[in-house]
Amino acid sequence: MLQDGKLYIGTSRNPDDSLNKGEYLELKFGNRHGLVTGATGTGKTVTLQVLAESFSSAGVPVFCADIKGDLSGIAAKGEPKDWVTARAEQIGFTDHGYTQFPVIFWDLYGEKGHRVRTTIAEMGPLLLARLMNASEAQEGVLNIAFKIADQANLPLLDLKDLQAMLNYMGEHASELSSQFGLISKASVGSLQRGLLVLEQQGAEHFFGEPALEIRDIMRTSHDGKGMISVLAADKLMMNPRLYATFLLWLLSELFEQLPEIGDPEKPRLVFFFDEAHLLFNDAPKVLVERVEQVVRLIRSKGVGVYFVTQNPLDVPETVLAQLGNRVQHALRAYTPREQKAVKTAADTFRPNPAFNAAAAITTLGTGEALVSTLEGKGAPSIVERTLVRPPSARVGPLTDQERAGVIATSPLAGLYDKDIDRESAFEILSERARQAAEAEAAKKQEEERARTGAQEGSAGGRWSLPGFGDKPADSRTTSGTRPKARSGYQRETVIETAMKSVTRTVANQLGRAIVRGILGGLKR
Structure with a gap:
């Protein structure tokens, strides 16, 4: 629900359980990023859906990942359910109604949505090294591969292009090392094995053309609603490193391609990063610094980034400090780490003298959260114990037939569904190798003829x-x-x-x- 440039999240209540006031997120602060945390089963997915619906209703495009398949229901009209009706009545949500939202489904594998791809060149050596879990020496070889490809005009589009490039470097390691620095054949071999693992994990579906155009996730519908791009991630989560690298690549592309617009009246795009802990697990320092840079600067591009995870400790402090809008669902405090997480979450809120935030976090019910958003001149509001409003779209997955119908009527139908394999590094290097082999064979024949003639003479x-x-x-x-x-x-x-x-x-x-x-x- 949109009210005077504000998105309705829910209604807070006093310690005596009496209702207090509505809690809103000001649309002009939607690009100041946010955090949604809480243990499994506390209502994070419903909160994500509520925020996505609210931004869409305000004409803001949304991108989010559907980890379990539940979020796909946002494309269907909501259905009366006991808990939905009870929650709407409890918080006095008289404007609640059932509707559906414009959705574009995406899938790296092309099974539950439009194919989404990028090229090896657009991914870049840093993220590719992260995806391959490469060592520092191997990352150096990757950087050299990209440098040679640029200088020799060898487009790196898919996995076979990079494989051909690494083969070339291994065969000419000595001469290339004198120009670009040491190229270890052992590092080249390790990278080639890493590419084989990626291929077995299905990464070849992700690399290629046509590559995703950023403008296609920033669309609005004919009635002015922001299109909600939903990435089918249930299968993708089998390879969490690929999932995290893909979303980070998408953030980086947004950062690099979008122009500076300062602080707009509403965001140009809101990006939800579910299971955000996967991004930072075992991430090298340079990658964490990259994420921090993107999060800090992408705000001026009009993009809001919302991390969704179970534990606030999953997000580094340097990134956590950039997240102004907070929704904290219940946490468990059975272990020392969990107790530390509760304290960390409570300390990040602006205190409310009416209750103890740390104590409240462990007693919140399902669908209840501590909420603090930016207000006024950008200062965080006092934390409030809030009952999150029910969604207007369906809570639960679409059927296969319903999903197929949405995909068939999508404005992007047929645009990304067929692979394009144009001439690139693989074809160019293969042709050069063929020509070199023919020249070598002709040289040997000439030498053989000369040797035979000399013997006869x-x-x-x-x-x-x-x-x-x-x-x-x-x-x-x-x-x-x-x-x-x-x-x-x-x-x-x-x-x-x-x-x-x-x-x-x-x-x-x-x-x-x-x-x-x-x-x-x-x-x-």
């Missing part, structure tokens, strides 16, 4: 010069027949002819001298 101790051969032999065998011709005709060379002439001349002169000596002796 030197037969019998005779000399031969290139381009000149022996005269055909005219001698006959003892049987009176010509001998079988050998490969190529034997021809006398110029040198052989000259030497034979000299030999005959010397022989003749020597013969005449001998004859004269004999005859002279007889005369005496």
Whole structure:
């Protein structure tokens, strides 16, 4: 429900359970980011749906991931349920009605929505190294691969392009190392094995063309509502690193492509990052710094980022400090870490003298939360214990037939469903390798012909010069027949002819001298 530029979240209540006042999120502060936390089963998904519906009604496009499939029901009209009716009556939500919202379904595998892809080049070496769990040395090789691809005009679009690039680097490691730095064949081999693992995990579906256009997740419907892009993530969650890397890539693309607009009256897009702890688990420092930078600066692009996770400790303090709008559902406090999480969550709120926030967090019921949003000049409001309003769309998944109908009537139907495989690094390097192989084969044939000719020319101790051969032999065998011709005709060379002439001349002169000596002796 939108009221004077504010999104209705729910109604707070006093410690004596009497209703207090409505709790709102001011639309102009929607790009100041937010956090929705709470243990499993406390109502985080319903709160996410309520916020998505509210932003959509205000004309703000939304992107969110559907981890369990429950969020898909936002595309269908809500249905009267006992708890929905009871909650609406309890908080005095008289404007509550049942409706549906414009939805675009996405799926990396193309099974439950439009295919969503990016290219290797757009992913970049940093996120790719994170996806492959690469070491520092391997990340260095990846950076060199991207550098060589840029200089040689070798587009890196899909996994086979990167595989071909790594093969090329391994074969020419010595000469490339002198120009770009050490390229270890061991690192190249490790990266190639990493690509094989990614392919087995289905990452080849994610890399390729047509790549996702950012404008297609920032659409509005014909009636002015923001389109809600829902990413089917139930299968994707089988590879949590791919899931987290994809969402971080999408955030980075938004940051890089959208222009600066300052503080708009309403966000241009709201991005919900569910299971946010997956983004930061075992993340290297450079990646956490990247996330912090994006979250801090993307606000001026008009994009609001809302992290959804179980424990506030899942989000680094440097990122947590950027999240101005907070919805805290119940937490359990059985272990020291959980007790620390409760204290951390309570300390991030502006205190309310009417109750103890730390004590309240452990006693909140399902659908109840501590809420604090930015107000006035951007200061956080006093934390209130709030009953979250019920959604207006269906709470629960769509059927397969309903989902297929939404996909078929989508404004993007047919746009991303077919793969495009244009000429890129794989094809270019394969053609170069083919040409090099043909040239090498021709060179070997030429050398073989030259070697064979040299052996034939030197037969019998005779000399031969290139381009000149022996005269055909005219001698006959003892049987009176010509001998079988050998490969190529034997021809006398110029040198052989000259030497034979000299030999005959010397022989003749020597013969005449001998004859004269004999005859002279007889005369005496």
